[in-house]
Amino acid sequence: MSEPITRRKILVDYRIRAAKCENCGRVYFPPKSFCNVEGRRSRMRLVDHFYEKGTLVSGSVIRVHTKKFDYLQSFLSGVIHFQQDNLKVPGRITDYVPPPEEVDVTEFIDREVVPRFRKTYTDGASGLIYYSSMNFSFEDDYYPFQEYKPIKPSGSKNEGKPGIVGYGVYLPKFRIKNDGQDVLGVMERGLPFADEDTTTFAVEAGKRALIHSAIDSRYVKKCFVGSESAPYAVNPSMSTVSQVLELGEKYEDGFFSGGIDSQFACKAATDLFIDAAALVAYPTFGGEYVMVIGADNSQAAAGDPLDYTVGAGGTAFIFGKQDVIATLDCYVPYTSDTPDFYRRDGEEYPKHGGRFTGIPAYFKHVGTAMRAVLKACDLTPKDIQYVANHSPNAKFPYQVAIEAGFDREQIEPGLVVKDIGNLYSGSCPTALAAVLDIAEPDDKILMTSYGSGAGSDAYIFTVTNEIERKRERSITVKEQIENPHRQYVDYCTYRRWKER
Numbered sequence: 001m002s003e004p005i006t007r008r009k010i011l012v013d014y015r016i017r018a019a020k021c022e023n024c025g026r027v028y029f030p031p032k033s034f035c036n037v038e039g040r041r042s043r044m045r046l047v048d049h050f051y052e053k054g055t056l057v058s059g060s061v062i063r064v065h066t067k068k069f070d071y072l073q074s075f076l077s078g079v080i081h082f083q084q085d086n087l088k089v090p091g092r093i094t095d096y097v098p099p100p101e102e103v104d105v106t107e108f109i110d111r112e113v114v115p116r117f118r119k120t121y122t123d124g125a126s127g128l129i130y131y132s133s134m135n136f137s138f139e140d141d142y143y144p145f146q147e148y149k150p151i152k153p154s155g156s157k158n159e160g161k162p163g164i165v166g167y168g169v170y171l172p173k174f175r176i177k178n179d180g181q182d183v184l185g186v187m188e189r190g191l192p193f194a195d196e197d198t199t200t201f202a203v204e205a206g207k208r209a210l211i212h213s214a215i216d217s218r219y220v221k222k223c224f225v226g227s228e229s230a231p232y233a234v235n236p237s238m239s240t241v242s243q244v245l246e247l248g249e250k251y252e253d254g255f256f257s258g259g260i261d262s263q264f265a266c267k268a269a270t271d272l273f274i275d276a277a278a279l280v281a282y283p284t285f286g287g288e289y290v291m292v293i294g295a296d297n298s299q300a301a302a303g304d305p306l307d308y309t310v311g312a313g314g315t316a317f318i319f320g321k322q323d324v325i326a327t328l329d330c331y332v333p334y335t336s337d338t339p340d341f342y343r344r345d346g347e348e349y350p351k352h353g354g355r356f357t358g359i360p361a362y363f364k365h366v367g368t369a370m371r372a373v374l375k376a377c378d379l380t381p382k383d384i385q386y387v388a389n390h391s392p393n394a395k396f397p398y399q400v401a402i403e404a405g406f407d408r409e410q411i412e413p414g415l416v417v418k419d420i421g422n423l424y425s426g427s428c429p430t431a432l433a434a435v436l437d438i439a440e441p442d443d444k445i446l447m448t449s450y451g452s453g454a455g456s457d458a459y460i461f462t463v464t465n466e467i468e469r470k471r472e473r474s475i476t477v478k479e480q481i482e483n484p485h486r487q488y489v490d491y492c493t494y495r496r497w498k499e500r
Contacts, residue, residue, distance in 0.1 A: 006128065011253055013132035014244045016049040016115055018087050027087045047085050050244075051148040051207075053114045053139055054080040057088065059105045061098045068121035071194050074098045076105070080113060080136055094118050094135040095173050095193050112139040117203040117244055118195040129231055131240065135195065141173055141485050143475040148207075150216040153322040162277040163327035163461065165289065165320040166213020166470065169433045170204035171313040171420055171480040172196060174487050176494045182418070183308040185394025189421030191489070192297050192312045194497050198227045199237040201295040201314035201426070203244050209291065209316040210245065212473045213323075220247040220318065221287025222279060223259035226268030226425040228343075228350075229297045236261040237295075247291065257287075265341065266390055267451030268425045269294030273459060276319035277328045289320040296424035301349040302495055309393050311421025312498075315429035325467040326436065326445065330460040332373040334365055341452035362392065363400050365456040370404045370448050373458035381405035384460075385443040388431035390450035391417035397431075413438060419481045432461075434477040441465045 011017070012030050019031035022043040026035055035042035059078030062069075069075070076093040093108070094116055113136035120130045139145050177188045192201075202225050210217055223245075225238045238259040242248065248257025262268045269292055276290035295314025300306035319328075340361035343350040366389060374380065387410050389397035394417050401411045414431040423430055428449040435445055441463055448458040489497075 006130075007253075009130075009132075010243065013134055014050075014117070015246075016089060016133050018047050018049070018085065018089075019044045020047045020085060027085045029087055029089050047087070049082050049085075049087065050115055050133055052082055052084065053112050053145050054082045054136070056093070056108055056111050056113055056136070057081045059093070059108055061103045061105065076103075076108070078108075089134060091134045091136045093137070094195055095137050095141055112145070113137065114139050114145055116200075118200050119197060120195075129197075131199065133244070142483065143479060146211055146473060146475075148211045149214060151214040153215070155322060160281070160321070161324070161327040161329070162281045162319060162321050163324040163464075164317050164436075165215065165322070165324055166209050166318045167316060167433050167436065168205045168208025168210070168212055169313070169315045169430055169475070169477050169480060170201055170208060171477070173483065173485060174489055174497070176489055176491065178308050183305070183393070184396075185398075185415075185418055186309045186421055187418055189309070189311040190313055191494050191497055196297070196312070197231050198229050198295045198297055198314070199231055199240050201297070201312070202227075202237055202241050202293045202316070205293055205295060205314040205316035206241055206245050206291055208475065209318050212470060213318050214470070214473060215289060215318065215320070217246050218249050219288040220245075220291050221257045221285065222276070222290040223247050223257065224262055224269070224272040224276065224290070224292045225259070226262045226264070226270070226272060226292070226294045227296050228263060228265055228268060228424055229299055230261055241293065248287075264455065265451035265453055266392070266422075266424045266427055267449040267455060267457055270428050270447070270449035270457050270459075271333075271451070271455075273317070273319070273328065273457070274331045276317075280320050288322070289318050292317050292319065294423070294425040294427075294429040296426050297498065298422055298424040299349055299498075304349070306350075306352075309417075309422050311417075311423050313420065313423050313430065314426045315423075315433050317429060323466050324464055325470060326439075326461040326463050328459060329462050330373050330377040332369055332376055332458045333455060334369040334372065334458075335455035336365070338365075338454035340454055358396065361452065361454050362396050362450055363403075365454050366390065366397075366400045366448050366450050367404055369456035369458035370400070370446065373446065373448075373460055377460050379444070379460070381410070383444060384410060384446045386413055386435040386439060386445045387411050388414035388428065388435050388445060388447040390428045390448065390456075391415065391431060392422050392427075392450075394418045416477055416481065430477060436463070436467065437474065437476040437478065439463045439467065441467065
């Protein structure tokens with residue numbers, strides 16, 4: 001008995017799979033079990049174009065569409081050619097908003113495009129969300145195209161200390177300014193396009209982490225996705241991420257890997273850093289790597305002061321024991337029942353716990369964890385090169401670090417919130433990534449997360465020489481912030497895309 005059509009589409013569309021006849025070279029999309037020419041003699045092999053780029057060879061602007069695409073309004077659709085297998089597939093150009101006037105589509109022909117994992121449509125408010133990688137962005141919209149080329153690990157294990165072996169950041173192309181004025185230090189923020197959500201952020205960040213680390217996805221045996229804006233209340237983003245990125249050894253149409261979605265407000269991902277490091281160091285685990293992703297389409301009600309600080313995006317880290325770019329040296333958690341910020345089940349937007357928000361919530365937990373981890377490692381602020389704190393805005397993380405004895409030079413590189421907004425579960429991971437982008441071997445980094453409810457996790461990392469070898473495969477946070485193709489939208493568009 002065949003699998004349901006939804007599952008069959010997932011297996012093809014998530015990775016853009018086609019079938020190639022090894023006898024005559026003909027390629028079929030969707031895949032077929034036999035060649036039209038070779039018949040029973042044909043030997044068919046699946047080919048995958050998820051990590052490749054293609055060329056737009058024809059296109060048209062769709063102005064009138066079925067109801068399921070109402071969220072997009074008008075869009076550019078076309079045919080994409082993957083030259084290597086001479087394969088042509090239909091696709092939609094995402095992150096492009098056609099103007100109301102007539103568009104000369106010929107200006108887009110022959111432009112190179114890259115597959116993007118995005119929402120295709122939903123079955124209403126209570127139905128399934130359908131995703132696909134047959135959505136394409138123009139290659140230069142984000143960052144230079146890089147191939148995914150897994151490399152055999154060198155065997156360097158840093159005296160048995162586990163740590164970060166690679167990371168990837170995904171920030172949307174679209175931005176909104178705070179009316180020319182900063183709000184608590186935040187000048188502008190990123191927002192999702194109409195077809196983006198937390199799961200698509202997680203996939204793109206994980207894809208970048210695999211490219212940066214150059215490890216084979218088969219050896220990633222766990223995936224943790226931390227978020228407070230998951231598309232489903234029941235149904236994990238983690239299983240979608242694992243399916244798309246093919247984490248673990250493949251068996252039939254699944255993979256020998258596991259994981260969970262986690263929730264602890266803004267520290268849902270960073271709380272699992274220590275679990276990931278412990279797992280890869282534990283012989284019974286049986287895997288070499290663990291992926292941890294923090295991603296959010298940060299939510300706030302219209303008119304709420306929080307609405308002027310929230311951003312969107314995600315960051316993924318891969319933990320392992322070989323070819324580590326930053327060892328995890330020390331960890332101290334600090335937790336109390338402090339209801340500073342919450343969202344009841346079924347409520348659309350979170351609420352503030354009044355005066356709890358700054359003191360004793362954020363400042364007490366972050367400050368206490370920072371001082372405790374320094375003491376545990378017998379270090380002083382002068383021994384630390386960079387600080388990366390959770391950033392609900394640009395003033396809180398700066399103030400708490402100054403009070404702990406750090407100076408501006410140690411704090412500023414991690415304050416990317418000024419340009420991207422608060423990414424909630426992705427906030428601290430993205431600040432850490434921005435610091436790793438510029439860190440040198442032997443630098444020490446103090447990262448302290450914060451999650452409402454409330455708790456903080458303080459970590460100390462030491463950068464290794466391996467970071468230089470992998471730097472050519474990284475796309476920095478700064479490069480994405482300063483993306484020359486970024487586009488700014490008005491507040492009405494911002495709210496419409498935010499609430500999809």
